Amino acid sequence: MTSVEEPARPGERIRDAARTQAEILDVATQEFARAGYDGARVDEIAARTRTTKRMIYYYFGGKEQLFTAVLERAYGVIREAEQQLDVDHLDPVAAIRRLAELTFDHHEQHPDFIRLVSIENIHEAQHIAGSEKLGKIGSPALDVIRRILASGRESGLFTADVDAVDLHAMISSFCFFRVSNRHTFGALFGRDLLDPAQRAHYRAMLGDMVIAYLTAERTAD
Numbered sequence: 524m525t526s527v528e529e530p531a532r533p534g535e536r537i538r539d540a541a542r543t544q545a546e547i548l549d550v551a552t553q554e555f556a557r558a559g560y561d562g563a564r565v566d567e568i569a570a571r572t573r574t575t576k577r578m579i580y581y582y583f584g585g586k587e588q589l590f591t592a593v594l595e596r597a598y599g600v601i602r603e604a605e606q607q608l609d610v611d612h613l614d615p616v617a618a619i620r621r622l623a624e625l626t627f628d629h630h631e632q633h634p635d636f637i638r639l640v641s642i643e644n645i646h647e648a649q650h651i652a653g654s655e656k657l658g659k660i661g662s663p664a665l666d667v668i669r670r671i672l673a674s675g676r677e678s679g680l681f682t683a684d685v686d687a688v689d690l691h692a693m694i695s696s697f698c699f700f701r702v703s704n705r706h707t708f709g710a711l712f713g714r715d716l717l718d719p720a721q722r723a724h725y726r727a728m729l730g731d732m733v734i735a736y737l738t739a740e741r742t743a744d
Contacts, residue, residue: 544582546572552593556635559642560590591650594643595657597636601629605663615675619737620730622667623694627726630698631717637702664691672737681737690733697729 550571554563565586569576583589608625610618630637643650651657668687675681701716709715716725 540582543572543574543578547574547579547582547589548593548596551589552597552635552639555590555593555642556638560646563590565589587650591654594639594650595654595660597633597639598657598660600633601626601636602660602663604629605667608663608667610667610671615671615678615680616734616738618671619668619675619690619733622664622671623698623730623733624726626664626694626698627701627729630695630702631722634702637699640699641703662691675737682739683737685737690737693736694729694733697732701725 547568551563551568554568554571558564563586565576565579568589569579572579579589583592604625608622610621613621665687668690672681672685672687672690705716715721
């Protein structure tokens, strides 16, 4: 008796497609982070996945669209973490420190994200600018920062006249530099910014810098 393989149900096909796309994005993230946008090859990505170049083009449309999808997912990870951050029960000082620690931890744990952002800056953010999804995603962190700043000013703890975007840039710049410039900084100054023995020091230093700026005594001009 000849057995006939039962065709996949619609739900199974959807799950298979989702798994395939996730696998493609995993490998594409590694390849773009390693070789850059210009150096990455769709052939190489296909060879490292259980699919074909044709299927990559079927799912994503082409190399440019694939890189955009990689960026969208990478930014989605940090945005999701920001959305889940609960600091409403903390005082403003503890809340802003917790937010800074979230960015610190994420950037350290996702070096490929740092490389992808650096690569996209080389291309003057053209893929982000062309992404409708990234245009809408915004930054939940900004809403959190605005609430913390408002609370800190109302309580008299925060004296700095700074908006949420500037403070976000201040926090992100330290966290980004620590990962992106690890090797050049180490070669020039003999210090590994990602040395596990110094992690707690740098994590606390970031929070201390931000809080010192927000709470510094200021004289009227």
